[in-house]
Amino acid sequence: MVRADRPRPRGQDKRKDERAAPPRRRGREEMIDVQLLRTEIDAVAKRLATRGYTLDISGFRALEEKRREIQTATEQLQSQRNALAKQVGQAKSKKDEAQAAALMRQGAEFGEKLKEMEADNAAVQEKLREFVSLIPNLPHASVPVGSRPEDAVEQRRWGEPRKLGFQPRDHVDIGAGLGGMDFDTAAKLAGARFVVMKGAVARLHRAIAQFMLDTHTTEHGYTEVYTPYMVSSACADGVTSLAKFKGDLFKIEDRDLYLIPTSEYSVTNFVRDEIVPLEKLPLKFVCHSPCFRSEAGAAGKDTRGMIRNHQFDKVELVHIVHPDKSYEALESLTAHAEEILKRLELPYRVVTLCTGDMGFQAAKTYDIEVWLPGQNAYREISSCSNCEGFQARRMQARFRNEKGGPELVHTLNGSGLAVGRTLIAIMENYQRADGGIDIPAALLPYMGPLKVIGPAR
C-alpha cells in the first residue's frame, strides 16, 4: 500500500542543515495536529466531514486567537519577572541590599497579576487541548468515503462455506446441546451478556487462544506479553478519546482505573512517554486478555448468545512502527490475523471500512469477517487498524529518527483474533448432524485425546 503523499518527518525541523528547500510545512495528513488545524483547517474539516465529523472552524479560530493572546502576554510577564528576579540575585551577590530591596518591591507587584494570567493561560490551553482531543483521526486517502457499514469495500474472500446437508444451528443451540455453554448460570452470576463455558467447550476456547498465541509468536515474530487488565485514564485517553468513550468502559469505583475493552489499551501504552531507539522498531506484541465492554449503546443488538458480551477473550496484535512503514505493517498484521482463519479453515472475507464507519483513532481499518452458518452471514471477527501518529501524539510515543531527532511512531492494532467469536465460528462451521462438532485439525494438538465434541446425553 503506497501513500498518496507521504508524511514528512517532524521534530527535526529546526535543524540547521535543512537544505535550501522551501520552508517546511508541518506533518501533512497523518494526525490531528494543532499545527495542521492552524495552517490547513479547511482541508482538515473537509476530510473530517467524510467521516461524519463536523469541525467547528470558527470555534477553533476564536479559541486559538484567545490562546495566542493570553499565552504571549503571560510569557512576556513571566519573562519580566524572571529578569527582575535575576537582578535581585545579582544585587545581592554584590551586597547591594538597598538595590535588592527596591527590586524586590518591584517584583512584589507582579505577584497577583501574573498568577491570574497564568491561571487564564492554563484554562485556555486546557480548553484547546480538550477541543483537539475530541477530533477523530483523519482517514487515509485510500479509505472509501461513505457513512454506513454497507459502504465498506470488499477486498477479498477466502474459503467456501461448507455444505452441511442439514439446517445449521447457531452456537447457542449447539452449545446447549453439548452442555458446554450456559447463559443461565452466567446471568445468575453477573446478569445478561455473559457466558459460562464448561467441559470440552471451555477447553476448546482455551485451545483457540493457545493456538493463536503459538502461531503469532513462533511464526509471525510477535513477542507475547501479559498486561494489567485495568489502565489509568491517561492510558485510555492515549488510545482514544476517554471523554467520548468512557460510557463504553467499566470503571473501577473510587479509582482512576478502567477495565480494558481490548488489550490495545494496555499494550499500545507500553511506549507512552518513551523515545524508542530506531533499531528497536518495529515492536510487535501479541497479548491474550479478557476484554470488558459495557455495550452501552447496544441495547437489543446481538442479545442472543456470546456474539456481544460484556466480557470476552481476545488475542490482540499491536505494532509500533516507523511512520514510513505503517501501511506495510497494516497489510502484514491483517495477513497474520487471516492466517489463523486459514489454518482453522474458516471461510472469511476482508473489507475496508468506509470513512464514516471507522473507529475514532483509526486512519484505515480492515475488518475480517468470518462466515457464521447459524446467522447465514459474515460477522466481524477482527478489526485491523493503522492509527498512524494519532495515538502516538496523545501518548507522546516517539522514536529517535535517522537524524537523531525524536519523531512520533505509528501504532497499529488488530485482533488476531477474537477468541469467543472464533469459538462460535468453529462451532457453527464444524457442526455435525448429531449435534456434535468436529475439532479443526490445527487445534487437535491442544485438545488431548478429543477429535470430536459430542452431544451430552
Next chain:
RNA sequence: GGAGAGGUGACGGAGCGGUUGAACGUGCCGGUCUCGAAAACCGGAAUACGCGCAAGCGUAUCGUGGGUUCGAAUCCCACCCUCUCCGCCA
C-alpha cells in the same frame, strides 16, 4: 496495613533558595592523532510550546499537583511510584 529511605538528563551521580537547563563521570556524535583502531586530547549534543520569512528570542520542564518567595531542583503540603524491614494474604 505499620516503620523507614528515595524519585534529577540515555545511564550513573552532584546540587548553601539567587545569571543552574542543571557540576562531574560514562555512553553518544564530530574532529585531531593513526595505515586503521584503541588510548589521549579538543569540540558538540535535552524536550515541548510560543513569537519570527529567517538568524534568533522567549516560556515551561529536576515523579505529579498545589503552596511560600522578588526568585524553588533546592523550603512547605497532598498525591503517585520505587526500594528495605514488619505484619497480613492468593
